[in-house]
Amino acid sequence: MKKLVNSNQMKKIDSYSIETIGIPSLVLMENAANQVVTTMQKNITKEDIILVICGSGNNGGDGLAIARILLNLGYQVDVFFAGKEASMTEETHKQMTIIENLDMVIWNAIDEINFANYTILVDALVGIGLSEKLTDAYKQIVEKMNHHEGSIYAVDMPTGISADDGKIMGIAVKADYTITFGHHKIGQVLFPGSDYCGKLIVSDIGFPPVAMDSIHSKYYSYDKKDLEKLPKRKAYSNKGTFGRVLVIAGSENMSGAAYLSAKAAFRTGAGFVEILTTESNRSIIQTQIPEAVLTTYNPEQLNEEKEKIKKSVQQADTVVIGPGIGVSKESHQLLDLVTLYVEPPVVYDADAINLISEYYNTFPLLRNNTCSRLNEFSNTLPPYSIITPHLKELARLMDKDVRELQDNLLDTADRCANDSKLIYAIKDARTIVTHKDDRYINHSGNSGMATAGTGDVLTGIIAGLLAQGLEPFEAAKMAVYIHGLAGDYAASQKNEYSLIATDIIEALGEVMK
Numbered sequence: 030m031k032k033l034v035n036s037n038q039m040k041k042i043d044s045y046s047i048e049t050i051g052i053p054s055l056v057l058m059e060n061a062a063n064q065v066v067t068t069m070q071k072n073i074t075k076e077d078i079i080l081v082i083c084g085s086g087n088n089g090g091d092g093l094a095i096a097r098i099l100l101n102l103g104y105q106v107d108v109f110f111a112g113k114e115a116s117m118t119e120e121t122h123k124q125m126t127i128i129e130n131l132d133m134v135i136w137n138a139i140d141e142i143n144f145a146n147y148t149i150l151v152d153a154l155v156g157i158g159l160s161e162k163l164t165d166a167y168k169q170i171v172e173k174m175n176h177h178e179g180s181i182y183a184v185d186m187p188t189g190i191s192a193d194d195g196k197i198m199g200i201a202v203k204a205d206y207t208i209t210f211g212h213h214k215i216g217q218v219l220f221p222g223s224d225y226c227g228k229l230i231v232s233d234i235g236f237p238p239v240a241m242d243s244i245h246s247k248y249y250s251y252d253k254k255d256l257e258k259l260p261k262r263k264a265y266s267n268k269g270t271f272g273r274v275l276v277i278a279g280s281e282n283m284s285g286a287a288y289l290s291a292k293a294a295f296r297t298g299a300g301f302v303e304i305l306t307t308e309s310n311r312s313i314i315q316t317q318i319p320e321a322v323l324t325t326y327n328p329e330q331l332n333e334e335k336e337k338i339k340k341s342v343q344q345a346d347t348v349v350i351g352p353g354i355g356v357s358k359e360s361h362q363l364l365d366l367v368t369l370y371v372e373p374p375v376v377y378d379a380d381a382i383n384l385i386s387e388y389y390n391t392f393p394l395l396r397n398n399t400c401s402r403l404n405e406f407s408n409t410l411p412p413y414s415i416i417t418p419h420l421k422e423l424a425r426l427m428d429k430d431v432r433e434l435q436d437n438l439l440d441t442a443d444r445c446a447n448d449s450k451l452i453y454a455i456k457d458a459r460t461i462v463t464h465k466d467d468r469y470i471n472h473s474g475n476s477g478m479a480t481a482g483t484g485d486v487l488t489g490i491i492a493g494l495l496a497q498g499l500e501p502f503e504a505a506k507m508a509v510y511i512h513g514l515a516g517d518y519a520a521s522q523k524n525e526y527s528l529i530a531t532d533i534i535e536a537l538g539e540v541m542k
């Protein structure tokens with residue numbers, strides 16, 4: 030599990046290490062500089078000509094130390110001090126004094142520098158101390174850096190990216206590598222910040238574990254070690270051991286969603302998958318996925334089909350409803366019936382979310398009052414249900430503008446979690462799974478996954494994990510992580526352009542090993 034922190038939390042870890050533990054600030058700075066140089070040395074040669082661009086804060090201090098270490102190692106390196114002498118921190122001042130005693134070129138004005146003379150740039154202008162939009166003077170430097178053709182190494186943060194939410198503060202350095210210290214920052218995982226980091230390396234610079242643990246962050250991500258949380262397979266087992274999934278999906282001319290969800294549930298390990306769909310899909314689904322049990326209904330005669338639907342719902346360990354069911358009156362009746370009969374955790378996806386939004390749009394009093402609208406809505410669904418909206422669906426549900434939600438992703442997640450009974454997987458390039466005081470930000474996956482049917486696959490994976498006994502919140506987080514890993518594996522075998530939803534299902538076998 031990777032803890033994700035914001036700038037304030039990281040500063041608290043810094044000051045705990047320095048003030049409470051007593052590690053001198055300059056020791057941490059030296060460690061930080063050494064870590065950056067170690068990463069650089071994997072790629073640079075003595076032929077390279079390096080320019081280290083420094084601000085007045087401690088990020089700039091790191092830069093000055095980096096320049097000195099590179100010089101000591103025999104590299105060709107110059108410094109551009111772009112900050113103001115009067116604003117230098119104590120540490121940066123000390124680093125500058127050392128540099129001035131060495132035989133180094135120190136530029137002070139951008140106009141004096143020919144960036145084309147340098148093959149490598151080091152960005153030590155601003156780190157986690159970024160407070161607002163970059164000043165015009167720094168903007169001009171960042172523009173020059175981004176026009177430069179060589180590699181850029183960003184120290185701690187690419188200058189201009191907010192460590193708190195990944196937003197660009199006016200303009201930002203487009204780094205090839207970012208070497209960050211202690212913990213991942215939230216702004217390095219969320220977009221657009223994530224894109225600006227290039228390859229991200231998290232370095233240990235000697236913060237003691239007690240300092241690292243001194244802050245609580247509600248934000249975290251998973252890594253491969255978290256796959257240990259997958260449900261263990263018992264040797265003494267039968268198909269009943271691994272749970273029964275009911276996938277309620279598909280409508281006339283829409284059979285693909287049911288197939289994708291059901292197959293993903295099987296490939297995730299569910300012992301038994303039943304598909305409940307319209308009679309019109311019978312032959313195609315039977316051909317596509319003979320492993321699944323098929324129950325069909327006539328949408329025009331739902332009243333007569335109630336008992337059949339009730340039986341399917343009540344036999345299941347977990348129920349998925351929504352992919353491809355459409356938003357007709359009959360689909361609404363189906364959703365009502367299922368919600369009435371269901372006991373196990375339910376995954377509400379796609380059209381189920383659209384139907385719920387439509388229903389709430391008929392209550393004008395609930396409009397524009399997001400909290401009561403979401404609370405009201407959660408009261409009608411079984412507790413610990415998982416709801417998997419992409420941003421457009423969530424915007425409909427909250428009666429908000431998509432752009433507004435996208436621009437305030439972390440606030441949006443907080444608003445969803447205000448309602449403590451449900452688990453939301455807010456699907457975006459970085460899916461956020463929220464429940465109570467926890468925010469899981471997913472770090473796996475790639476742009477190839479922005480293609481039809483991948484949401485149906487995710488729903489099936491969640492259901493497969495739920496059926497095998499994972500708690501709903503854990504199942505949602507793990508499913509989102511595995512879904513992204515499978516997408517990454519599939520893209521590595523093909524490419525991001527050609528990836529389609531079934532490739533993700535096929536890759537599950539590889540990533541769940």
Ligand SMILES: NC(=O)C1=CN([C@@H]2O[C@H](COP(=O)(O)OP(=O)(O)OC[C@H]3O[C@@H](n4cnc5c(N)ncnc54)[C@H](O)[C@@H]3O)[C@@H](O)[C@H]2O)[C@@H](O)CC1
Pocket residue numbers: 043047054055057058061084085086087088089091112116118154155156157158159160161162163164167184185186210234
């Ligand atoms: N002991 C420590 O505190 C350590 C700090 N470290 C480094 O220090 C950094 C944090 O240092 P600071 O807190 O001094 O902050 P930074 O150096 O990241 O940023 C503060 C400086 O940037 C300027 N600045 C902020 N916003 C600006 C804007 N919008 N436009 C132009 N200039 C702007 C400020 O005037 C100030 O000079 C970390 O990112 C890391 O690189 C590391 O050396 C590890 C140890």
Ligand SMILES: [K+]
Pocket residue numbers: 088152153154155156183184185186187188
């Ligand atoms: K920086």
